[in-house]
Amino acid sequence: KQQNEIRAKMYGMSEATKKYHQREMAELCLLLETQRSLDRDCVHIDMDAFYAAVEMRDDPRLRDIPMAVGGSSMLSTSNYAARQFGVRAGMPGFIGLRLCSHLEIVPTNFDKYISESRVLSSILSDYDPSLTMGSLDEAYLDLTDYLMGRVHPVRHNRVRYSGDCVCRLPLLGTNDQLPVGPSTQREETCPKCTKIRIIHEDEVEFGVGRSEVVKEIRFRVEQATGLTCSAGIAPNFMLAKVCSDQNKPNGQFELENDLHKVNEFVRELPTRKVAGIGRVSEAHLSALGMNKCGDIISLAYLLPCAFSTLGVESMLRVGLGLGSNMHSRDSSESSRKSISIERSFSPTSDSKVLTEMLQDLCNALSEQASTKIRSASGLSLKVKLSSFDVLTRCASVPIGC
DNA sequence: GCGGATCAC
DNA sequence: TATGGTGATCCGC
Numbered sequence A: 001k002q003q004n005e006i007r008a009k010m011y012g013m014s015e016a017t018k019k020y021h022q023r024e025m026a027e028l029c030l031l032l033e034t035q036r037s038l039d040r041d042c043v044h045i046d047m048d049a050f051y052a053a054v055e056m057r058d059d060p061r062l063r064d065i066p067m068a069v070g071g072s073s074m075l076s077t078s079n080y081a082a083r084q085f086g087v088r089a090g091m092p093g094f095i096g097l098r099l100c101s102h103l104e105i106v107p108t109n110f111d112k113y114i115s116e117s118r119v120l121s122s123i124l125s126d127y128d129p130s131l132t133m134g135s136l137d138e139a140y141l142d143l144t145d146y147l148m149g150r151v152h153p154v155r156h157n158r159v160r161y162s163g164d165c166v167c168r169l170p171l172l173g174t175n176d177q178l179p180v181g182p183s184t185q186r187e188e189t190c191p192k193c194t195k196i197r198i199i200h201e202d203e204v205e206f207g208v209g210r211s212e213v214v215k216e217i218r219f220r221v222e223q224a225t226g227l228t229c230s231a232g233i234a235p236n237f238m239l240a241k242v243c244s245d246q247n248k249p250n251g252q253f254e255l256e257n258d259l260h261k262v263n264e265f266v267r268e269l270p271t272r273k274v275a276g277i278g279r280v281s282e283a284h285l286s287a288l289g290m291n292k293c294g295d296i297i298s299l300a301y302l303l304p305c306a307f308s309t310l311g312v313e314s315m316l317r318v319g320l321g322l323g324s325n326m327h328s329r330d331s332s333e334s335s336r337k338s339i340s341i342e343r344s345f346s347p348t349s350d351s352k353v354l355t356e357m358l359q360d361l362c363n364a365l366s367e368q369a370s371t372k373i374r375s376a377s378g379l380s381l382k383v384k385l386s387s388f389d390v391l392t393r394c395a396s397v398p399i400g401c
Numbered sequence B: 001g002c003g004g005a006t007c008a009c
Numbered sequence C: 001t002a003t004g005g006t007g008a009t010c011c012g013c
Helices: A002-011 A015-033 A050-058 A093-099 A110-124 A144-149 A210-225 A237-244 A259-267 A279-287 A293-298 A300-305 A309-320 A351-372
Strands: A042-047 A067-070 A075-078 A104-106 A132-135 A138-142 A154-163 A184-189 A196-206 A229-234 A252-254 A378-384 A390-396
Touching: A002 A279, A002 A300, A015 A300, A015 A309, A042 A110, A042 A210, A042 A237, A050 A067, A050 A075, A050 A110, A067 A093, A075 A093, A093 A104, A110 A138, A110 A210, A138 A237, A144 A210, A154 A210, A196 A210, A210 A229, A210 A252, A229 A237, A237 A252, A237 A259, A259 A293, A259 A309, A293 A300, A293 A309, A300 A309
Parallel strands: A067 A104, A229 A252
Antiparallel strands: A042 A138, A042 A229, A067 A075, A132 A138, A154 A196, A184 A196, A378 A390
């Protein structure tokens, strides 16, 4: 329905208004263009199917079958075998089972993922001490400063495994980089599966360019965790994030710090690939005839039909391939602006059940609040109906209290 | 300031 | 059988 409203505005636009917006957007683009920076080396690191990969590493039986991490109500991640059946993150588990009846659903082991995430951030902080973790499995790094001091190639030991035992990763043959020196082999019996494991050790070298350094980072992550990740390299974080998705899994993609290359890349990029453009914004853009980011610029005069002033500006930035190269929000406790707790349960109108549920949530929240926040001025209540519609009501403490 | 929406992960 | 939980931001009114 919103889409029809947008189309109506679009078709109702007079020639004069069109000219006006064309001028306005062109000016805005020129202004935004002055903010472009092409002198930073921004990197986005994204672990491949993170939760699923951890479970597969620790249980070889899961490596070759479709599996997902989560529960019957929701799947957090699926492995690539499961994705072939259409099983995706965010999907209810029972739908996943409908798509793939032999799907193996493994419960989440958050403690494990948190500890792997620490290993990850610890390695990454060697390259950018002020990195930003986007979540447990992704990170934003600015390699510019590190690259200044990177004047020599760097060598690392490499350990890989083969034999009947497959308990340890990475296996031989999964990293084909040529070693710089001799290789050694030795055998041992795996205490876990009692089969023979052959340990291959050698040395590999990484050069001084940013793409080499990112290869080194991914290598170190795999050596330390047995997990692979993908990376995107670009002049800003918005583009780096898109790039990390290009050669997933276990790959990297570099977008050169060159205006022409950036424009070329952005022109063909589907709008939905951009962080911040979700299902709704994608539909709005599509109603305007914009499906690739390049369309946002060529049809820019239409943007006001669907977006506010701020929205228009943010879309133009996407179309121009502009983004931030600063480490944005620190997601620490200190900057937290709200805490919340919510629970879904089977539909009921039994007021006793509902009141009890609410009381439990209040108690739990109150406990968290006592340790996590010092003060607050507002409280909001959210209700989800069986229709999945959501209502919220909030109240503020009157000024002076 | 409030209620609704959107978005990421 | 069965569709998440947490936090942030923006919009229109």
